[in-house]
Amino acid sequence: MAGGGAHSMFIDFLRRLARNRLAVAGGAVVLFFFILSAVPQVFSGHDPNRIDVLKVLQPPSAGHPLGTDELGRDVLARMAYGARISLKVGFVAVGIATCIGLLVGLFSGFYGGLADAVLMRFVDIMLCFPTFFLILAVIAFLEPSIYIIMIVIGVTGWMGVSRLVRAETLSLKERDFVAAARAQGAGDARIIFRHILPNTLAPVLVAATLGVAGAILTESALSFLGIGVQPPTPSWGNILTAGKDNIEFAWWLSVYPGLAILLTVLGYNLLGEGIRDAVDPRLRGR
Amino acid sequence: MTGGSGILLSLENIYKLFPVKASFFSREMLRVHAVDGVSLDVPAGKTVGLVGESGCGKTTLGRVALRLISPDSGTIRFDGRDITSLAGEEMRRTRRMMQIIFQDPYSSLNPRMRVRDIVGEGWLVHGMANRREIREMALRLLLRVGLSEDAADKYPHEFSGGQRQRIGIARAIALSPKLVVADEPVSALDVSVQAQILNLLMDIQQEYGMAYLFVSHDLRVIRHVSDVVAVMYLGKMMEVSPAAELFCSPLHPYTRSLLSAVPMIGGTPREKIVLRGEIPSPIAPPPGCRFHTRCFMAKEVCEEVCPAFRESAPGRFTACHFV
Numbered sequence: 001m002a003g004g005g006a007h008s009m010f011i012d013f014l015r016r017l018a019r020n021r022l023a024v025a026g027g028a029v030v031l032f033f034f035i036l037s038a039v040p041q042v043f044s045g046h047d048p049n050r051i052d053v054l055k056v057l058q059p060p061s062a063g064h065p066l067g068t069d070e071l072g073r074d075v076l077a078r079m080a081y082g083a084r085i086s087l088k089v090g091f092v093a094v095g096i097a098t099c100i101g102l103l104v105g106l107f108s109g110f111y112g113g114l115a116d117a118v119l120m121r122f123v124d125i126m127l128c129f130p131t132f133f134l135i136l137a138v139i140a141f142l143e144p145s146i147y148i149i150m151i152v153i154g155v156t157g158w159m160g161v162s163r164l165v166r167a168e169t170l171s172l173k174e175r176d177f178v179a180a181a182r183a184q185g186a187g188d189a190r191i192i193f194r195h196i197l198p199n200t201l202a203p204v205l206v207a208a209t210l211g212v213a214g215a216i217l218t219e220s221a222l223s224f225l226g227i228g229v230q231p232p233t234p235s236w237g238n239i240l241t242a243g244k245d246n247i248e249f250a251w252w253l254s255v256y257p258g259l260a261i262l263l264t265v266l267g268y269n270l271l272g273e274g275i276r277d278a279v280d281p282r283l284r285g286r
Numbered sequence: 287m288t289g290g291s292g293i294l295l296s297l298e299n300i301y302k303l304f305p306v307k308a309s310f311f312s313r314e315m316l317r318v319h320a321v322d323g324v325s326l327d328v329p330a331g332k333t334v335g336l337v338g339e340s341g342c343g344k345t346t347l348g349r350v351a352l353r354l355i356s357p358d359s360g361t362i363r364f365d366g367r368d369i370t371s372l373a374g375e376e377m378r379r380t381r382r383m384m385q386i387i388f389q390d391p392y393s394s395l396n397p398r399m400r401v402r403d404i405v406g407e408g409w410l411v412h413g414m415a416n417r418r419e420i421r422e423m424a425l426r427l428l429l430r431v432g433l434s435e436d437a438a439d440k441y442p443h444e445f446s447g448g449q450r451q452r453i454g455i456a457r458a459i460a461l462s463p464k465l466v467v468a469d470e471p472v473s474a475l476d477v478s479v480q481a482q483i484l485n486l487l488m489d490i491q492q493e494y495g496m497a498y499l500f501v502s503h504d505l506r507v508i509r510h511v512s513d514v515v516a517v518m519y520l521g522k523m524m525e526v527s528p529a530a531e532l533f534c535s536p537l538h539p540y541t542r543s544l545l546s547a548v549p550m551i552g553g554t555p556r557e558k559i560v561l562r563g564e565i566p567s568p569i570a571p572p573p574g575c576r577f578h579t580r581c582f583m584a585k586e587v588c589e590e591v592c593p594a595f596r597e598s599a600p601g602r603f604t605a606c607h608f609v
Contacts, residue, residue: 176388176390177395177396179388180454182381183352183354183381183384183386184411184461185379186411187378187411195396195399198399199397
């Protein structure tokens, strides 16, 4: 049977993951927000940017299940479309961080020596900066846009992955199958990308899942401070900002986006930890 | 040693030291004398058994022979050509002629590759076949080493240790090499599986006509497969003799003590030579003859003068002052 091996390995992985109830709950939350961002129309028939001055700051009702904001826009609709932004930022930022981290880690671990020393000191330096203020500083110079946010979060978040991949590479390159590939006549590029990289992916997947939670949180915080996603584009963070001005008489403007952020971050963290335990018990507590 | 025309691999005066830190806080570097001035010839189509205790440098020497580790000094000649400092494309092409089988059947196969890709990697790397041909060639090869056809699409974790070793053998012979370094190929296996794998290795040698540099610490295995036996101790070559002669009349005191330790069923009980003490540290090997600290024949001269490696009987080479 073709592909029997990968198939059974994946089934095993799913089975172990399914046994972890917290991970399943986390996965369900993540899945729910995925669906929300994929088909927001299903959840709210309202246009997220349609201003209705007659319905300003209305509490949750049948017509507007999560109420309306200070411009009369439907909060559910804005949150559904905002989910799209938040998840997009989370995934792209982590994608960028993971790619940089993988390349730096593989290169550093495989070649060692001076290149390794220089790269790892650079990682130390990057880790010394309080990331959030670094992002604030960069965005102060650039025009804030969703793409800049993605890139900046990605470029400041790769250090953990690079250390993880470097450590894995250091042990993998001493394994006999790498010596065998070398004896077969494989070059460095083939050894790195065909033999070492696939064997580092399990911990990287875990780190990436946890990273998505962090990136979403960072984006929300930036948008909350007004330097992230710019209105009128909805994002959970900037809905919260509007909420804080009206918190005394419109609690729904703050509570629902806050809850969405909380649940998403919690969901990704639980899922990430579940994947970690299911992929490889050795990684627990790392 | 004499370098006749039938010599496939010739190692001349190979040195390899590994630097290690003296301690975590110290900057002082110590050197492990893994291989310390060793010469060895492997004739084409024959099996040279390389035997010694763990840590004596036999694995290092095997890897040096394939240039998987570069020697600090010395010359590696393969098929009459100096390959000690070959690089790039030339080295890659030479690698087709020399392969390796590993001790650990778990670490030697990439867990994320299908068996057909593991076995066919050499063909792919050297552009010898396209993917469809590789699949067919891999199937034939897997059948040859005693695996079933459906093995090709599986991953290594679905196989037992012995089966994995067969996959490793298939990979090693895929490129029809002239030399295979077998680095303790059966040490990790059950005794019953050991015999199967040894017979497979010997059948394949007959079929393909390659030479083996067969590294092992197990004298019974060495005796079973070897034409010539080389005995190493603490990075030095102690004795190189044709297998039949070495096993019936060992010359070097170390070889004699090794052979006396092999358990035998039947036959006349031999006198056991029990060595005193432990094997010295390869970081600070003893001066003079490496073996003098444990040798039952040691005299004063052994502590000071390192015995030359010389022909002490026709076709037999030893490094001892008294042989």
